[in-house]
Amino acid sequence: MKVRFNKLNIWFDNDITKKRIESCKDEGIDWIRCIPFIMLHLGCFAVFFVGWSVPAIITALILYAVRMFAITGFYHRYFSHRSFKTSRFIQFCFAVLGASGVQRGPLWWSSYHRYHHKHSDTKMDIHSPLQSGFWESHMFWFMGKSNFTTKKELIGDLIKYPELRILDRFDIVIPVLLAVGLIVFGDILNAYNPEWGTNGLQLFIWGFIISTVCLFHGTCSTNSLVHKFGTKRYKTGDDSRNNLLISLITLGEGWHNNHHHYPTSARQGFYWWEIDITFWFLKILSWIGIIWDLKNVPESVLKSSQIN
Numbered sequence: 001m002k003v004r005f006n007k008l009n010i011w012f013d014n015d016i017t018k019k020r021i022e023s024c025k026d027e028g029i030d031w032i033r034c035i036p037f038i039m040l041h042l043g044c045f046a047v048f049f050v051g052w053s054v055p056a057i058i059t060a061l062i063l064y065a066v067r068m069f070a071i072t073g074f075y076h077r078y079f080s081h082r083s084f085k086t087s088r089f090i091q092f093c094f095a096v097l098g099a100s101g102v103q104r105g106p107l108w109w110s111s112y113h114r115y116h117h118k119h120s121d122t123k124m125d126i127h128s129p130l131q132s133g134f135w136e137s138h139m140f141w142f143m144g145k146s147n148f149t150t151k152k153e154l155i156g157d158l159i160k161y162p163e164l165r166i167l168d169r170f171d172i173v174i175p176v177l178l179a180v181g182l183i184v185f186g187d188i189l190n191a192y193n194p195e196w197g198t199n200g201l202q203l204f205i206w207g208f209i210i211s212t213v214c215l216f217h218g219t220c221s222t223n224s225l226v227h228k229f230g231t232k233r234y235k236t237g238d239d240s241r242n243n244l245l246i247s248l249i250t251l252g253e254g255w256h257n258n259h260h261h262y263p264t265s266a267r268q269g270f271y272w273w274e275i276d277i278t279f280w281f282l283k284i285l286s287w288i289g290i291i292w293d294l295k296n297v298p299e300s301v302l303k304s305s306q307i308n
Contacts, residue, residue, distance in 0.1 A: 043209040053198040056206035070097040079110040083266035105168030111151035121238035138224035234261035252276035
């Protein structure tokens with residue numbers, strides 16, 4: 001008997017998509033699930049129709065920076081590596097903020113990142129440019145049906161939280177709410193301050209579409225580019241590199257060789273001249289008590305396994 005799936009629910013309920021994928025033997029790219037991803041990129045061309053305004057560009061920059069911090073500081077350094085502690089409420093708040101970046105839920109994200117560290121640049125690493133080339137490591141890997149399901153066996157410390165499981169299952173809901181909110185906010189600005197030259201559609205294109213696409217490619221550059229270009233300070237058993245440009249784009253994630261040398265550190269720019277904006281903001285959050293117990297790099301680890 002052929003299983004029929006509700007056509008609307010497949011976009012909102014990942015459990016339905018999981019069943020659809022499990023019902024077929026093909027492990028190639030899931031083109032149905034990739035339609036929103038493709039539309040996001042095509043949507044960038046709408047800028048030629050909606051124009052630009054100062055509020056739209058400021059909104060795009062703010063949402064890029066805030067969501068990048070949620071990804072780097074919490075999806076990566078907190079959920080994936082547990083490099084500091086926080087309350088359950090703050091954990092959920094930043095999980096929601098990270099989900100607004102349209103990079104799936106925190107459980108899926110952290111499970112695949114832990115898998116990457118476990119098999120970095122080996123044949124089992126699903127997003128290694130050394131094994132599969134630039135485009136596969138940059139974005140095609142997550143489009144595959146075989147990489148849709150969360151690797152629950154790697155996140156036993158996180159899977160116990162029902163709120164995170166719900167967020168993972170319905171990970172598209174938060175981005176949709178953000179998109180709708182931007183349209184409404186843009187129309188409000190247009191109604192009360194028409195001289196600013198913005199509107200709902202323009203704010204949606206800049207604040208959601210363009211900002212999200214830039215956020216995605218910035219984040220994924222740590223997979224595709226920073227395992228190919230940059231300098232190596234430590235012998236890590238893989239080809240991770242330190243790259244200043246990617247560090248600026250990703251608020252500090254470009255110190256990738258440092259990170260692979262000691263993944264549990266909340267600070268990836270090990271030295272003062274290595275700009276790590278994510279760590280600066282984490283430090284501020286620790287000063288006001290929102291997070292605590294930030295793990296640093298022991299002096300012995302800092303100087304061990306150096307190439308030169």
